[in-house]
Amino acid sequence: MSASGPKPQSKPTKTIAGKPASAKPLATKAGPDKPPPPESQPMAEPLVPKIQADGSSALEGLAEILDTAEWDERETQTAKRRPAGRIPLNEKVDTKELLYREAICVISEKGVKGATIREIAKRANLTPAMVHYHFKDKATLVSSTLTRYLKPISDSVWEAAELDIGPLEMLREFHLRLSEVFTKVRWYGSFWSRELAGVHGSQKPFMASLIGENRLKLFREKIELGQKQGLINPLVSPELVFPTLIALVYLPRISLEHWGKVWNTDIDEETVRRHVWGTIIDGLAAKDAGKLK
Numbered sequence: 001m002s003a004s005g006p007k008p009q010s011k012p013t014k015t016i017a018g019k020p021a022s023a024k025p026l027a028t029k030a031g032p033d034k035p036p037p038p039e040s041q042p043m044a045e046p047l048v049p050k051i052q053a054d055g056s057s058a059l060e061g062l063a064e065i066l067d068t069a070e071w072d073e074r075e076t077q078t079a080k081r082r083p084a085g086r087i088p089l090n091e092k093v094d095t096k097e098l099l100y101r102e103a104i105c106v107i108s109e110k111g112v113k114g115a116t117i118r119e120i121a122k123r124a125n126l127t128p129a130m131v132h133y134h135f136k137d138k139a140t141l142v143s144s145t146l147t148r149y150l151k152p153i154s155d156s157v158w159e160a161a162e163l164d165i166g167p168l169e170m171l172r173e174f175h176l177r178l179s180e181v182f183t184k185v186r187w188y189g190s191f192w193s194r195e196l197a198g199v200h201g202s203q204k205p206f207m208a209s210l211i212g213e214n215r216l217k218l219f220r221e222k223i224e225l226g227q228k229q230g231l232i233n234p235l236v237s238p239e240l241v242f243p244t245l246i247a248l249v250y251l252p253r254i255s256l257e258h259w260g261k262v263w264n265t266d267i268d269e270e271t272v273r274r275h276v277w278g279t280i281i282d283g284l285a286a287k288d289a290g291k292l293k
Contacts, residue, residue, distance in 0.1 A: 028207055062263040082289065096134045098124040109190035110200050153181055153188065154210040161219040167226025168281070170219075171245070175277055178249040183269060189250060197246075232284070248276050 035104040106115045117138050121128045135141035160173035183191050195203040208216075223241050226232035252272050260267045 010023065027117050034061070094125070095126060095130060098126070098140070099131060099134060100145050100148055102151050103141055104191075105187055106185035107142065107145065108194070111194045115142070117141065146203065147210075150207065151210050153185065154207065157181060158215045158219075161215045161222070167222045167229070167231050170222050171194075171280060172277070174242070174245055175249065175273075175280060178246060179269075179273055182250050182253055189254060192246070192250065245280065248279055 013152060099120060103115070103120045106120050107124065110119075117128050120141070121131045131141065135144065140240065148256065156175065157177045160177055162171055163170065163173060165173070182192075189257050195201045196207055201221075219242065220238045223236070223238035227234050227236070227238075256267050
């Protein structure tokens with residue numbers, strides 16, 4: 001994707017911040033006249049979730065695939081019940097799916113450098129040889145795993161830059177989508193801290209490639225437009241807005257329990273969202289404080 005490429009045409013995309021131009025009715029739960037969905041269905045490839053018109057979760061489909069809490073109750077349960085080693089022919093286990101899921105967990109916990117094929121195989125109750133059956137080497141396994149899980153996350157967040165909305169509405173979309181990611185995809189915060197936020201994070205170029213030059217360009221242009229319109233602080237650097245958003249969204253969440261005990265109060269998710277959005281839209285300082293530089 002090139003920065004000089006054509007700008008995506010505006011389209012009435014559904015958003016969290018506002019209602020779409022033409023909203024399709026949301027699917028309803030199975031009633032008396034409708035049979036319930038099958039208990040088990042084959043898992044599809046990771047999907048880019050649709051944004052709901054009623055303001056519900058922007059990442060419902062994504063979270064179902066990526067939240068490790070779901071994994072413990074589904075496919076991995078089969079692996080944990082059997083001894084490690086070769087899988088009997090009569091036992092249906094998607095070994096590649098198991099390896100993907102265990103790999104992203106190990107990578108988020110120990111980093112790309114610290115993750116080993118032996119550890120990933122052990123967690124999946126498979127042998128290292130079975131890992132090599134699906135993946136040539138560790139580099140192939142890591143690359144395939146990161147693409148499988150990080151691309152839908154990147155798309156679900158960064159499609160906000162392509163929406164036909166104003167600068168402040170775009171910031172609100174990014175805020176809500178990032179909040180959903182860090183809240184529902186439990187391993188992502190650890191991965192972000194290790195591989196994206198740190199000085200020695202090894203996956204920064206890879207993540208930038210997933211975002212794409214065109215989306216980065218659209219984001220910067222909309223921030224600059226907001227500054228020209230007097231909607232966004234002129235002292236703000238457009239190139240630093242996104243990392244600032246991530247820090248504002250993520251850091252309060254990892255310290256909820258600590259600060260709740262310090263202040264002897266309960267800090268829930270809605271409180272965090274109001275706090276973060278208030279910081280983004282108004283800032284912590286008075287309007288004239290910017291003169292102090």
